[in-house]
Amino acid sequence: MEGIIYTGVPSKEELAAAPGVPSRERMEKGRVACIECVQEIPCNPCESICKFGAITIGSQITNLPHLDGEKCTGCGLCVANCPGLAITVINRAFSSDEATVDFPFEYIPLPEAGDTVDAVNRAGEVVCQGRIVRVTKIPAYAGTAVISMAVPKEFCDEVRSMKRLPGEDIDEE
Amino acid sequence: MRKITTDIAIVGAGSAGLCAAYQARSAGAEVLVIDENHRPGGQLFKQLHKFFGSSAHRAGTRGYVIGRELLERVEKSGVTVWLDSVVYGMEKDRSIGVIHDGENIVVDAKKVIVATGAKENYMAFPGSTLPGVMGAGAAQTMVNINRVLPGKRIVMLGSGNVGLIVSYQLMQAGADVLAIVEAAPKIGGYGVHAGKIRRAGVPILVGHTITRAIGEKEVEKVEIAEVDDHFRPIPGTEQIIEADTICLAVGLNPMTELLWMAGCRFCFIPAFGGHVPMHDANMETTVQGLYVAGDVTGVEEASSAMEEGNLAGVSAAASLGLLTFEAAEERRKEILGRLDTLRSGMFGERRRTAKEKQLAETAAYEAGRRE
Amino acid sequence: MRVAKHPILDDLDQSKKVTIYYNGKPIEALEGEPIASALINAGIRSFRLTQRRHEPRGIFCAIGRCTDCKMIVDGVANTRTCVTPVRDGMRVETQDGVGRFEKPAGTAEGDGRP
Numbered sequence: 109m110e111g112i113i114y115t116g117v118p119s120k121e122e123l124a125a126a127p128g129v130p131s132r133e134r135m136e137k138g139r140v141a142c143i144e145c146v147q148e149i150p151c152n153p154c155e156s157i158c159k160f161g162a163i164t165i166g167s168q169i170t171n172l173p174h175l176d177g178e179k180c181t182g183c184g185l186c187v188a189n190c191p192g193l194a195i196t197v198i199n200r201a202f203s204s205d206e207a208t209v210d211f212p213f214e215y216i217p218l219p220e221a222g223d224t225v226d227a228v229n230r231a232g233e234v235v236c237q238g239r240i241v242r243v244t245k246i247p248a249y250a251g252t253a254v255i256s257m258a259v260p261k262e263f264c265d266e267v268r269s270m271k272r273l274p275g276e277d278i279d280e281e
Numbered sequence: 282m283r284k285i286t287t288d289i290a291i292v293g294a295g296s297a298g299l300c301a302a303y304q305a306r307s308a309g310a311e312v313l314v315i316d317e318n319h320r321p322g323g324q325l326f327k328q329l330h331k332f333f334g335s336s337a338h339r340a341g342t343r344g345y346v347i348g349r350e351l352l353e354r355v356e357k358s359g360v361t362v363w364l365d366s367v368v369y370g371m372e373k374d375r376s377i378g379v380i381h382d383g384e385n386i387v388v389d390a391k392k393v394i395v396a397t398g399a400k401e402n403y404m405a406f407p408g409s410t411l412p413g414v415m416g417a418g419a420a421q422t423m424v425n426i427n428r429v430l431p432g433k434r435i436v437m438l439g440s441g442n443v444g445l446i447v448s449y450q451l452m453q454a455g456a457d458v459l460a461i462v463e464a465a466p467k468i469g470g471y472g473v474h475a476g477k478i479r480r481a482g483v484p485i486l487v488g489h490t491i492t493r494a495i496g497e498k499e500v501e502k503v504e505i506a507e508v509d510d511h512f513r514p515i516p517g518t519e520q521i522i523e524a525d526t527i528c529l530a531v532g533l534n535p536m537t538e539l540l541w542m543a544g545c546r547f548c549f550i551p552a553f554g555g556h557v558p559m560h561d562a563n564m565e566t567t568v569q570g571l572y573v574a575g576d577v578t579g580v581e582e583a584s585s586a587m588e589e590g591n592l593a594g595v596s597a598a599a600s601l602g603l604l605t606f607e608a609a610e611e612r613r614k615e616i617l618g619r620l621d622t623l624r625s626g627m628f629g630e631r632r633r634t635a636k637e638k639q640l641a642e643t644a645a646y647e648a649g650r651r652e
Numbered sequence: 653m654r655v656a657k658h659p660i661l662d663d664l665d666q667s668k669k670v671t672i673y674y675n676g677k678p679i680e681a682l683e684g685e686p687i688a689s690a691l692i693n694a695g696i697r698s699f700r701l702t703q704r705r706h707e708p709r710g711i712f713c714a715i716g717r718c719t720d721c722k723m724i725v726d727g728v729a730n731t732r733t734c735v736t737p738v739r740d741g742m743r744v745e746t747q748d749g750v751g752r753f754e755k756p757a758g759t760a761e762g763d764g765r766p
Contacts, residue, residue, distance in 0.1 A: 113467040116475030116485050147472045148626040153332040153341035169335050170626035189341050191331035215453055215481075216659045232482030250331065250343060253658040269480040272383025275455050315718065319684075319737055324715075329660050343660065400717045412697040412710025419714030419734075423668045427689035428664045430653035431711070498708050499697050536717070 112146055117230045122146040127174040128163070128195075138201035139182020143173050144230075144268075145194045155186035157189040184210050198264055207264035208241055210256045213270050218243055218253055226271035227259050238262045238270055283386050287313045287361075289391035290377055291550075292368050292539060295323020296348075296583045297575025297590035298396035299355050304594025304612075305394075306358040308603040313388065314360055315379055317367045322348045322420065323398055325583060329453070330446055333471075337619050343533050345425075351587075371395075371543045375571050392570050392597040395540055396590060398553060399533040399576035404438065408494030409527075412508040416441050417447040417530035424454035432526025436503045437461045442470035442582070444530030449477050451528075453479025459524050461485045462505050462556060464512050471628065490514060491527060498524055533580045540577070543568050548642040552635040559643035563596035563613070567646060572597050581632050581637060588620045602642045654693055666745050670740035687733035687744055688714065688721050697724050699733060703749035 110119040123129055128143025143154065143163070148170040153174060155165040162179035163186065165171050184197045187210055197210040209227075219225050219240045227238035239255040245253040259267050289305045291298045294316035306312045320326070328344025355362070366381040377388040401416035408414070413432060416437065423431045435456055437448045440463035448458045461478060466488050468475045475485060486505065491502040492514050507518035534554040537547070546567040547556045557579040564572045574593040576588035592613060599609035624633035633644050653712050654754050656664045668683035672690060681690035691699065698708035712720040716735035725731035726743050729751025733744070 109466075112472035112475065114487060115480040116468055118470065118472070118476070144476075145473070147628075149333060149471055149473070149628055150335070150622050150626050151340060152335050155333075156336050157341070168625075169622055170629070178635050189331075190473075191341055192471065193477050194473045214659050216657055228480060228482065230476065230480060232480050250341075250346075252331075253659075272452065272481060307706075318735065319686075345661075381766055400715065401713055403712070403718075410707060410709060412699070412708050415710070415712050416714065419711055420715040422688060423692065423711075424655055426660070427685050427692075428655040428661075429689045429693040430655060434654070453659050499710070 115231070118144055118146045127172050130175055130180070131178040134177035135182075135198060135200050139184075139197055139199040140177055140180050141175060141182060141184070141186055141195055142198050143175055143186070143195050145173050145192065148172060151191060153189050153191060154186040154195065157185050159183070159185070162198075184254060185248075187212050188252045188254050193252075193265075194281075196268060198263060200264060202258060205261055206258045207261045208256050208258050209238075209264055209267050210254055211269050213255045213269065214251065215251045215276060217273050218245070219255065219270070219273060225257070225273070227257060227267040228261065228269050228271050229266045230268050232269075232271075232273060235266050236260055238267065282297065282385065284389055285386060286389045287311050288389050288390065288601055289313070289392045289394065289594075290315065291394045291396060292316075292377065293323065293396035293398060293577075294318070294321040294362060294364070295396060295398050295575065296325045296586040297398075297577075297593070298323070298394070299351050300587045300590030301394045301396060301572075301574050301594035301597070302360045302362075303351070303355050303358055304591050305598045306355075306360045308460040308595070308598035310598050310601060310603055312360045313390070314362045315366050315368055315377070315381075315388070316362070316364055319365055321352055321362060321364060327418075327421050328583060329425055329450055332584060334584050334619075334623060338623065341440065342430060344583060347640060370497070371455070371539045372460075373544045373568070375543060375568065379628075383498075391601060392572065394564075394590075394593045394597055395577055396573070396575045396586075397539065397577045397594070398586075399535050399580045400502045401529065402532045402534060404529055404531045406491055406493060408496065408500070411494050411496050411500050412498070413496065413500030413525060414527045416495055417443050417534075418467075420446045420528045420550035421450060422454075424451060430454060430456050432456060432500075432524075434524045435458055435526045435528060436491065436505070436522055436524045437528045437530060438467075438614060439463065439530030439532075440468045440470055440475065440485055440487070441532070442474055443533075444528075445470040445474035445478055446602070447528060447530060448483065449474065452481055452483075458483045459522050460505070462489045462491055463580040464490045464508050469537050493521060494527055495521075500527055503527055514529040535577045535580060537577060540566065540571075540573065543571055545571065546643075546646055548639060550639055552581060552631055553581075553639070557639060558644055559639065561643055561647070562617075562640060563600075565596060565600075567643070567650075570600070579632075579635060585623050585632070586603065588616050588623065591616045594619070654694070668724050670738055670742075672740075672742040672744055674744050675746055681738040684737055687723070687725065687731075687736050687738055687742070690738050691733070691744070698746075700747040701749065706748065722751075725749055
C-alpha cells in the first residue's frame with residue numbers, strides 16, 4: 109500500500125495535498141522551501157524560525173505548515189531546524205540543465221564541495237549522481253549539516269538526500 | 282536506622298523528577314531527589330534528536346541539550362540530589378527506605394513524588410534469549426551514552442517512535458540497520474521519523490515479524506516472516522537476514538513497584554502500558570501526599586513527562602502552602618495548556634483519551650470513597 | 653567498537669583509561685563507563701550462563717532492571733554490569749548459574765549473603 113503510514117514515503121497524493129509544497133510556477137522561479145510535512149503532529153519550529161513569515165502553522169500547532177511561496181526566499185534556515193528533517197530547498201533555476209537540492213544530513217563522514225555522490229529519492233533508492241555544491245554546518249544548525257547538491261533538473265522532484273558515505277571500518281579500533 | 286526529614290522527596294532524577302524538583306524548589310520547598318543511577322537525567326541524555334512541540338516545549342532543541350540545561354537549573358536551585366542511592370521500599374505512611382552511601386536511611390518527607398519512569402517490554406521468540414537480542418532503549422544507551430556499538434548489522438522489531446528513532450541513531454553511530462520489522466499493517470511512529478529511515482535506504486517491513494534468532498552462542502542470523510491478520514507467521518514467507526543484533530522496540534511499561542507498596546489504587550489502561558496509578562489533575566495519587574509524574578503514570582514521551590513533573594512539583598509545593606492558590610492555579614493552567622498541545626494531533630489523541638480515562642477512573646474512585 | 657566520532661555529539665574523550673580483568677584477561681575500559689559497555693567494546697556479548705541449561709545471556713535493558721547482564725565482580729555474584737561503573741583492576745567473571753559468594757573476611761556464616 110502507498111502512503112506515509114504504510115511505507116514511510118509520502119505518496120504523490122499526500123505531497124500534492126501538503127500546504128507546504130510550493131506550486132510548480134514558484135518552483136521555476138528559483139530557491140524555495142519544499143515542506144513535505146503530511147501528518148498532523150504537534151510541532152512548529154519551522155514557523156518560529158522563518159524570518160520572512162513565509163511559513164504559517166497557527167496557534168493549533170498540529171496544523172500542517174502552510175508555505176507562502178511569494179514570501180519564501182529559499183534561505184534554508186527551516187531546513188536545518190525542522191525536527192523531522194522534512195524540508196528541502198529546491199532551486200530549479202540553478203543552471204540550464206541542473207537544479208540544486210539542499211537537504212539536511214546528520215551522518216558522518218560528510219561529503220566535501222565538488223564530490224560526486226549517489227543522490228537518493230524518498231525511498232533511499234539511487235536515482236542519479238549528485239555533485240556537492242556546498243556543505244554548511246554552523247552552530248545555529250545544532251549538529252545538522254545542510255548539503256547543497258546539484259542534480260540533473262529532471263530528477264530534482266525525486267532526489268531528497270544522498271547515500272550515506274562509508275565510514276572508517278568500525279572493526280579497526 | 283537514621284531517619285531524615287524533608288519537605289518533598291522525589292524518587293527518580295529523570296525528565297519528570299528533575300522538573301518536579303525545580304518547580305518545588307523554586308517555590309521554596311526543601312527538596313531531596315533520589316536516584317539509583319550513577320548519573321542524573323534518566324533517559325533524557327540519550328535523546329539526540331531535536332524535540333517536537335513549540336518553543337514553549339523547547340522544540341527544535343536536542344533532548345540531551347534540554348537535559349543538560351534542566352540539570353544545571355536544578356543544581357543551581359539548591360535541590361539535594363542523591364545518586365547511586367537505591368530506594369528499596371515505601372511504607373503506607375509514605376516513608377521511604379533508601380540505601381545511600383552504604384547506609385540504610387529512612388526519608389520522611391511531607392510530600393513524595395514518584396517519577397520512576399518505565400522499562401522496556403520483552404518479546405519471546407525462539408532464540409530471543411541469545412546475547413545480541415536487546416531492548417532498543419538499551420542499544421540507544423550503549424551508542425549515545427556509553428559510546429559503544431552493541432552490534433554492526435541490526436534488525437529492529439517495532440516501528441513506533443522508539444524503533445524509528447533508535448534505528449536512526451544506530452546509523453548515526455556507524456551501524457547498519459538492515460530492516461525495521463513491524464507486525465501491524467502500518468508504521469506506528471511519526472512519518473517524518475520513518476522518512477529519515479527510508480531515505481537512508483532501510484526497508485520498513487510492515488505485516489512482518491521476527492520468527493527466530495539463529496546462532497550458537499549469540500545472534501548470527503535473523504529469520505523474519507509475513508504475518509496474517511491475527512499476527513501469526515505465514516509459513517513459506519520466511520526470509521533470513523544476516524544480522525548480528527536484534528533490537529526490540531515493542532513498548533514500555535511503567536515501573537510502579539513503589540506505588541503498589543504504598544497502597545495506591547491502579548487502573549488498567551493498555552495505551553499507557555498496563556496498570557497505571559490513579560491520580561487527579563494535580564498528579565496526586567489515591568494516597569494523600571503521594572504524587573506521580575512522567576512515564577510511571579502511563580508511558581508517553583519526554584516532553585509530556587517534563588510537563589507532568591512541573592505539574593507535580595507545583596502541586597506538591599502548593600499543598601505545603603508555599604504557593605498561594607491563585608499562583609498555583611495560574612502555573613497549572615499554563616502547564617496543562619502545554620500538555621494539552623502535546624496530546625493533540627493524529628498521534629497525541631490516543632494519549633489524551635487514555636489520560637482522560639485515567640482521571641475519570643480516579644474521580645469515580647474518589648467519589649465512591651467519600652460516600 | 654567505540655563510537656569515537658559522532659555527527660551530533662562531541663568526540664569521545666578516551667584520555668582516562670583503566671584496566672579491568674575479564675576472566676583473567678586484561679581489557680581496556682574508559683573511566684566511569686559501566687562494565688557492560690567495556691565488555692561490549694571488547695567484543696564480548698555473553699556475560700553469564702543460566703542455572704539449568706547453561707545458556708548464554710547478555711545485556712537486555714541496560715538500565716539495571718532485567719538482571720540478564722549479571723556477573724561476578726570482585727568476587728560478588730549477581731552484580732548488574734550495565735549499571736556498575738568500572739574501576740581500575742576490577743575482576744569480572746562469567747557467572748555460571750546463580751553464582752557463589754566469596755567468604756567475606758571475619759564473618760561466621762561465610763556465604764556473604766547480605
